[in-house]
Amino acid sequence: MATDVKFESLSPSEWFRRNKELAGFANPSRALYQAVRELIENALDATETFGIHPFIKAYIKYAERDNWLSIYVEDNGIGIPKDEIPNVFGRVFYSSKYKVKQHRGIFGLGAKMVILYAQSTTNKPITVISAQQGSDKVYRFDIMIDTLRNEPLIKYQEEWDNKYKWHGTAVHVVMEGDWLKAKHRVEEYIKRVAMVAPYAEIHVKEPDGAVIDIERVTLTLPIPPKEGLPHPKSVDIEAVKQLISRNGDSPVSEFMVENFDGVGEETAMNFLQSIGIDPGRNIKELNTDEITHLVTKMREYNEWRRPRADWLSPVGTELLEQGIRKTLEPEAVFATTRKPSSYSGNPFIVEAAVAWGGKIEPSDRPIIYRFANKVPLLYDEGNDVVRHVVDEVDWSLYKVKFPAPLVVVVHICSTKIPYASAGKEAIADVPEIESEVRLAIREVARRLRVYLSRKEKEKEAMMRYAMFTMFSREVA
Amino acid sequence: MATDVKFESLSPSEWFRRNKELAGFANPSRALYQAVRELIENALDATETFGIHPFIKAYIKYAERDNWLSIYVEDNGIGIPKDEIPNVFGRVFYSSKYKVKQHRGIFGLGAKMVILYAQSTTNKPITVISAQQGSDKVYRFDIMIDTLRNEPLIKYQEEWDNKYKWHGTAVHVVMEGDWLKAKHRVEEYIKRVAMVAPYAEIHVKEPDGAVIDIERVTLTLPIPPKEGLPHPKSVDIEAVKQLISRNGDSPVSEFMVENFDGVGEETAMNFLQSIGIDPGRNIKELNTDEITHLVTKMREYNEWRRPRADWLSPVGTELLEQGIRKTLEPEAVFATTRKPSSYSGNPFIVEAAVAWGGKIEPSDRPIIYRFANKVPLLYDEGNDVVRHVVDEVDWSLYKVKFPAPLVVVVHICSTKIPYASAGKEAIADVPEIESEVRLAIREVARRLRVYLSRKEKEKEAMMRYAMFTMFSREVA
């Protein structure tokens, strides 16, 4: 009499194949944009983060069928170990970036989505060519994904001598796409990448022959971020249990000092005593309730050092201003890099700039450029914390009357960007981030006001002078 | 010399544990709301969809610690087979709803997120009690998830005689939450569920003692949707390859008729001939390029029958009006259920209503009630196709002057709701859906205009009559 119901299990790649739109692959134009974006972000992560000046080539061409496109992205990055190439492209949730450190990548998903979309629409494997620094060989793999097993299918494999000591990675993929609709977004994306990475060289060839040549504006590279430890306020019980089962064979106090950021010996002692756990007990001996107690209190305690910002790599006020000048050619630009702050144990830094006049077209409200870990965010602006803050500002306080030639740039970097979706397009409303964004915008807006007032006064002075000369002429 | 980089693989449950916000579990208040929501949606899917009048109890209480809450949700649904209880709650991407059929659930994720959030914050297992219809026993399992393996951990197990022939499922969970912030959303959610499911009985007890008692307004249940086949326009190459490897040992034409919706024998013949594939060949014999060709053309071909709407279960104009009257107590309500339509091979139906006056408070723009497969959507309105359409409407054409007491209700049902995120809060901009939403809203807005004009005229007539009586008095 029981109702007959069938149960089914999906592998993560099969799940994302069926729900592509959750990762930004919603339709042929957005998918094309997203693919270019994921590949370029991987290229930047493989260069800049390791102290290499990024030199990236992206060639987009029409392919065999009307709505098929060929995308080729090459970088001069650190390359991928031979044995890992099939895994990093062929297994969903496989990454070198699951760490406390600032990266563009975070989910271990982007490269795989590109392959899944390609094989679902053109039935073609992706080609990956890679060599690590100092490698004697260059390796090529043609890969598809066995979605039922979440495993790479190696379709072709080859290697050759690395005569020119090349290192880096090149990816070639053929997928369905709508270039005409994606063109504008792709171009905008590249332009905005250049704005926050003025040390990058990017060459793009478009299907219609157009070329975008982004030259370096500077040789200064930001200091690569270090890898950090989780902060006691950012962990949950599950995470701590995992740490214990991996590293747990020491006194609780030692365990805390070694596995967490912001915990010195004294702090650990004070904390443990305050919650009634003997610092000398072996962490392995704590029972379930004691662990629950420990972690719950770790998240509540307010005497930890703030999470360190060494795992972060902001753009920096100077580079940001340079990038904006180069890209937007405004009359004036004011930028700021705020001090590090944190939300639930994750360190973050907000940078903001306003650009005014020059080649910026006047519009009815501020044009917003949003960035997260140096990634330009183009879609879903309405859902983003930055849009919410900018809309709240009373711009008349800053002498801005719309329509006005005003661009607001906001960059948020963090070891954990609280994206609202796996497509990485909007940042969720986190109160701590919201308030830093507000402070940053106010700060640069005030400098804009000073600038505009001075301009106004100069104009008045000019007028007075003109009046004066007119008047004196009359008198004379 | 190669840079040392560590690679890591995450199981889907470990991935979602780390990225809870992608599934709506962003902070203690939203997580509490989301947990209640996922449990109630599962309860509704287990009743209404199988012709059972939903009778749901939801008890929310404070628990051991200040910010811990206990949530208990019980339904009278079809229950879960004993052997599947640990799987459906303990494996991410495990579901009975991966089908061409309208469900509230779609991702096979909701119940697992509730457990993951609970065990990460309180270290407690979830308790599930269930009996299928006609079962002699009632089963209880206490479950946690081994996130590294994506497997259930059974912490406790028990069974007893089903003396009262009970069937259904009860879930009890203790998790961190912020009731004061979530209260309003939870109440709003329940109220809105009642609006589109006026045949449901829902009893909610809140921590502060408040009680919400939703009584049935009607005994009429919507006709349960059937399970369907994919439409040729909705498939991708990967999906067809999977079908072939499962069912593929027949002539291509037969394969098409049997595995797809909207394909009769004649259509299959015509289509295959038009693309140059011999209908009589065994599907197994097609090579890679031929399969690519077949599927690419299937997606382009325009002569398929439209996808069928038998897999859908709209609310229906009458029930919708009843539900709105009951919940909002307006002065007037106009509802419509549009004809089935489709996007990329997925059938969908749009229903819309406007409610006016009565107990509705005037506001500066229309208040929107959004629903997808009968699920109220409360967050991320700014990202939703419905908000975009409503904002575009020139309401003055319909005699509405703001502030006005106007509510717009839109329900979209489909075998595949194009959610913008795994938290299921906003529907992406799909042009076909957008246009149906627009037509639906215009239709009911026109009826509102007729109503408001008539009211205006009656008022004028009254005025004239009043004037007349005044005048005649004067004359007399």
Ligand SMILES: Nc1ncnc2c1ncn2[C@@H]1O[C@H](COP(=O)(O)OP(=O)(O)O)[C@@H](O)[C@H]1O
């Ligand atoms: N161009 C590249 N150079 C070096 N490594 C790469 C490159 N592209 C991808 N990888 C490796 O593949 C992994 C998976 O990439 P991806 O699926 O995009 O996820 P994520 O970038 O979030 O880690 C990366 O973590 C990185 O180790």
Ligand SMILES: Nc1ncnc2c1ncn2[C@@H]1O[C@H](COP(=O)(O)OP(=O)(O)O)[C@@H](O)[C@H]1O
């Ligand atoms: N209350 C319930 N009654 C019957 N079956 C349930 C109930 N809750 C969950 N299930 C089963 O568990 C499965 C997984 O639930 P969930 O993780 O919420 O994903 P989804 O609802 O998207 O399938 C459902 O598909 C259903 O088969």
Ligand SMILES: [Mg+2]
């Ligand atoms: Mg990536």
Ligand SMILES: [Mg+2]
């Ligand atoms: Mg569910």
Ligand SMILES: [Mg+2]
């Ligand atoms: Mg679900």
